[in-house]
Amino acid sequence: MSDHSVIDYDNIRGSAERNLGAQNEGWVELVARCFEAIKKHCDREELPYPRVAQIKQKFGGLRIYLHDGETGDDLMIDEFIHAACNTADSSCEMCGNSSRPQSIGGWVRNLCCFCVHAEARRQERDLTAYPLNDRVEHRLKCLSCGYLGQLVTGRDDKKCAACVIGELEK
Structure with missing residues (x-):
């Protein structure tokens, strides 16, 4: 697997659409908000943006995988990702309604x-x-x-x- 990031921090929404499909607006919005928050956090703390290995739907759940060692000791990045995945567990992939x-x-x-x-x-x-x-x-x-x-x-x-x-x- 390549060590490039599937998230382009200059086009977060477009990256989310490429990974999840534009028709999955509910989860695209969740992922975009998650990585916008991560970007702001990293800018504020002067940290490098984490490289994302994969974003996908699997067995009805949102999965976001970072490359090994990407968060270092910063637990906030893990928290943003964990919160997005937890929210997705009860949100429609396509529209964001409760599901x-x-x-x-x-x-x-x-x-x-x-x-x-x-x-x-x-x-x-x-x-x-x-x-x-x-x-x-x-x-x-x-x-x-x-x-x-x-x-x-x-x-x-x-x-x-x-x-x-x-x-x-x-």
């Missing part, structure tokens, strides 16, 4: 109910015939599409907001 990891088509993605429905449409996937999270039983599982997360309250049918809105639009 949790979902199993869709054999892949685990962290998507809100609206974005998971959009992704299913993009994949031409019928969620009634091939539901999300098909091997998971959970009290917060949409009984219509299989979305695992927030359900519309005040209803007995246990459905996510995207399914309820879809019913209303019919």
